[in-house]
Every structure is written in structure tokens, then in C-alpha cells.
Amino acid sequence: MSTSTAGIPTVALRGGLDIPQLGFGVFQVPPQETVEVVMRALEAGYRHIDTASAYRNEGQVGQAIRASGLAREDVFVTTKCFNDDHGHEEARQAFKRSLERLELDHVDLYLIHWPVPSRDRYVETWQALIELRDEGLIRAIGVSNFQPAHLARIIEETGETPVVNQVELHPHLQQVGLRREHADRGIVTEAWSPLAQGAVLGEPAIKALAEQHGRAPAQIVLRWHLQLGNVVIPKSVTPARIDENLDIFGFQLADAEMQQIAELDEGRRIGPDPDTFVRP
Numbered sequence: 001m002s003t004s005t006a007g008i009p010t011v012a013l014r015g016g017l018d019i020p021q022l023g024f025g026v027f028q029v030p031p032q033e034t035v036e037v038v039m040r041a042l043e044a045g046y047r048h049i050d051t052a053s054a055y056r057n058e059g060q061v062g063q064a065i066r067a068s069g070l071a072r073e074d075v076f077v078t079t080k081c082f083n084d085d086h087g088h089e090e091a092r093q094a095f096k097r098s099l100e101r102l103e104l105d106h107v108d109l110y111l112i113h114w115p116v117p118s119r120d121r122y123v124e125t126w127q128a129l130i131e132l133r134d135e136g137l138i139r140a141i142g143v144s145n146f147q148p149a150h151l152a153r154i155i156e157e158t159g160e161t162p163v164v165n166q167v168e169l170h171p172h173l174q175q176v177g178l179r180r181e182h183a184d185r186g187i188v189t190e191a192w193s194p195l196a197q198g199a200v201l202g203e204p205a206i207k208a209l210a211e212q213h214g215r216a217p218a219q220i221v222l223r224w225h226l227q228l229g230n231v232v233i234p235k236s237v238t239p240a241r242i243d244e245n246l247d248i249f250g251f252q253l254a255d256a257e258m259q260q261i262a263e264l265d266e267g268r269r270i271g272p273d274p275d276t277f278v279r280p
Contacts, residue, residue, distance in 0.1 A: 007045065007249070008020045008021060008022050008045070008046075008047060008048075008246075008249075009021045009022075009226070009249075011188055011229070011231055013140050013163040013164065013188060014161070014163050014186055015139075015140060015163065017108070017139050017140045017163075019048065019076055019108075019109065019140075019164070019188065019231055020046075020047050020048035020076055020231075021226060021230075021231050021232065022046070022048070022222070022226070022231075022232055022233075022234075022245075022246065022248070023046065023048030023049065023050050023076070023078070023231065023232070023233040024038070024041040024046040024048065024049050024050065024233065024234070024235065024242075025050045025192065025233040025234065025235035026038065026049065026050065026051050026055055026057055026061060026235065027050075027052070027055055027192070027235055028055075028235070029055070029057060029235065029237060030057075031056055031057045031059075031060050033237060034057040034060035034061060034064065035060045035063050035064045035067070036064075037064075037237050037242075038060070038061055038064035038065070039064045039067060039068055040239055040242055041242055042064065042065070042068045042070060042075070043068070044242050044243050044246055045246055046242075046246065047070075047074060047075055047076060048075075048076040048078070048233070049061055049064075049065070049075060049076070049077055049078070050078045050079075050166075050233045051077075051078065051079050051080075052079055052080035052082065052111075052113055053079065053080060053081065053082050053085070053094060053097070053098050053101075053113075054080070054082040054113060058079055058098055058101040058102050059101040059102065059103070061077070061102060062101065062102035062103045062104060063103075065077070065104075066103070072104070076108045076109070077102065077104065077107050077108050077109070078107065078108065078109040078110070078111065079098050079102065079107055079109075079110060079111075080110070080111040080112070080113040080144060081094050081095060081098075081110065081111070081112050081113055081125060081129070082094070082113045082114075083113065083114050083116045083119075083277075083278055083279050084279065085125075086112075086116055086119055086121035086122060086124075086125045087121045087124055087125060087128075088124040088125070088127060088128045089128070090125075091112075091124075091125045091128035091129065092128045092131070092132065095110060095128075095129075095132055095137070095138070098110075099137065105137075106136065106137050106138060106139060107137075107138055107139070108138075108139045108140065109138070109139065109140050109141070109142060109163075109164060110129055110132065110133075110138045110140075110141055110142075111141070111142045111143055111144045111164065111166060112125050112126060112129065112142075112143045112144065112146075113144050113145070114144065114145045114272075114274060114277055114278075115143070115145065115146050115147070115150040115274055116277070116278055117150065117275060118276070118278060119278070122150065122153075122154065123153060123154055123157050123158065126141075126143075126154045126158055126160070126162075127158055129141040130158060130160050140163045140164070141160075141162065141163065142162040142163050142164030142165060142166065142187075142188075142190075143162045143164070143165050143166075144165065144166040144167065144190075144192075145165075145166070145167055145168070145274040145277070146162070146165050146167075146274065147178070147274055147275060148177075148178065148181045150274075151165065151181065151185065151187070155185070161185055161186060161187065162187055163187065163188060164187065164188045164189075164190050164231070165178075165182060165187050165188075165189065165190065166190035166191075166192055166231075166233075167189070167190070167191070167192065167274075168191075168192055168193050168269055168270070168271045169189065169191035169192070169193075169194065169225075169230065170191065170193055170194055170195060170196040170199075170200055170221070171196070171200045171203065171206070171221060171224070171261050171264040171265065172196050172199065172200055172264060172265065172266045172267075172268045172270075173196070173265070173266070173267060173268055173269055173270075174262065174265040175189075176265070179228075188231055189228075189229070189230050189231070190230065190231040190232070190233065191225055191230045191231070191232045191233070192233060192271075193270060193271060194221065194222060194225050194230075194232045194233070194234055195218055195221055195222075195234060196270055197270055199270060200217075200221060200264065201217040201218060201221070202217075203217075203264055205260045205261065205263070205264060206220050206221060206261065206264075209253070209257055209260065209261075213251050213253075215251065216244055218234070218241070218244065218245060219244060219245070219247065219248050220253070220261075221261075222234060222245060222248045223248045223251065223252070223253055224253060224258060224261045226248065227252070227253055227258060228258075
């Protein structure tokens with residue numbers, strides 16, 4: 001692990017690319033608010049922005065990056081191929097539309113957003129991502145919400161392992177088995193909904209740790225993610241919380257404190273089941 005120019009640790013992906021371990025997500029950020037919110041995040045020091053075609057704010061993310069004055073190589077940009085765009089040619093066209101909306105000449109990381117096993121097109125979608133990367137339009141390719149069986153299939157059928165699997169992961173859903181699978185295959189675990197949309201912040205153990213460290217409960221949970229080795233992408237539109245979520249590098253949780261949070265695992269999702277989800 002190294003540290004980015006903004007002071008945020010980075011995690012090495014296979015192929016030589018480094019990803020900032022703490023990013024900024026824009027899921028459910030309305031398009032009309034996205035430019036201001038992303039510019040605020042970049043001003044605060046975030047250097048990793050996570051969007052998706054399904055969020056309908058890619059254009060505003062690109063606008064904010066250009067308006068920030070930061071060099072393109074200093075901002076790590078992730079976007080995703082949604083469920084309606086599975087298929088070889090469909091995925092290629094979906095990516096090109098995302099690139100046009102972002103007004104960029106490449107993205108750093110492109111993910112298959114959901115496996116959609118009922119449609120059974122995620123392997124050919126993955127093949128399209130491999131080609132787009134080899135053409136220089138994407139620096140690294142990965143998946144999101146893939147289960148072990150989905151991972152095994154794309155790897156076996158294409159010979160290409162995703163660099164990242166972005167999944168729902170928080171103290172109530174710790175995905176221990178999936179994280180072990182990732183470690184065995186050299187896949188980086190990335191956590192969406194890292195705070196369970198706030199559902200874990202009232203846990204007595206987390207509140208007690210926050211008091212002991214003089215930190216907010218959200219900072220305790222985000223610190224827990226970092227110490228697990230997860231890449232984590234919290235989202236907020238509130239300036240104070242944008243800053244607070246970034247201020248998690250000045251303290252450390254002890255092994256016993258990490259174990260207290262480990263004991264909160266309930267296997268409980270707040271989002272859809274990846275084995276059955278097709279679309280909202």
C-alpha cells in the first residue's frame with residue numbers, strides 16, 4: 001500500500017494501477033446537485049469518484065472534474081455497465097455512451113454493475129470489457145455484486161480475473177467468505193453502502209468506540225473498512241460529513257476493537273440479492 005498525492009492510501013490493483021482506498025460515491029445524488037457535491041469532495045481531498053450509468057449523473061461528474069482544475073491523471077474515475085446493457089455489442093456501446101457523457105478519453109475502472117444471472121449474458125459482457133481495456137479506453141476492469149459462482153465462471157471462460165469486486169459490505173453484512181474468495185484470487189474488495197445507509201451507526205459497540213476515540217460513529221466504521229483492506233466509497237451531500245468521512249487517517253483501531261465490530265455481523269442486506277436482481 002502506498003499513499004496518493006492527496007494523502008489517501010492507495011491499493012495496488014493487478015496490472016500496476018493504484019486505486020485510492022477511500023473514494024466518493026454519487027449513488028442517489030440528483031444530477032442537479034452532482035456538480036457542486038463532487039467539486040466539494042475534490043476540494044476536500046477525495047481523488048476517487050465512483051459513478052454509474054444507472055445513477056444518471058455521469059455527465060455532471062465529468063463536468064465537476066473539469067471544473068476542479070485537477071489534472072485528469074490525479075482523479076480516479078469509476079463507472080459501470082448496467083443490467084439493460086449486458087451482451088457483447090451492447091456493453092461496448094454502453095461504455096462509449098458513458099465515455100461521451102463523462103467527456104473523458106478513458107476511465108480508470110469500469111465494472112459490470114450486476115451479474116443478472118437470469119439473463120445469462122455476463123460472460124459476453126465481461127469479454128467486451130476485456131476488449132475495451134485492451135484498446136486503451138479503460139485502465140482496469142472489474143465487477144460489482146458478483147457472487148463466487150459468477151466470479152468463477154467469468155474467470156474460467158475468459159481467463160481474465162477482475163481486479164475489483166464492488167459489493168454491499170458493512171458491519172451487518174461482512175461477507176467474510178466472499179472476501180476470502182477475493183483474497184485467494186487476487187481481487188480487491190470494494191465496499192458500497194459501507195455504513196449500511198446509517199443503520200449500523202447506532203450500534204452500542206460502535207458508539208462506545210466512537211466515544212473512546214473521540215470520533216464520530218461513521219469514522220469508526222470507515223476506519224474498520226480500511227483496516228480490513230477494503231476500498232470504501234462513502235457518499236454524502238453534506239459538506240461537514242464529506243469532510244468527516246475523509247478524516248479517518250489519524251487513529252487506529254486495536255485488534256480487540258476490530259473484533260468487537262466483527263461480532264456485529266448478521267448477514268443482513270439492505271440492498272438487492274445479486275442472485276435475483278434484474279432492475280429496480
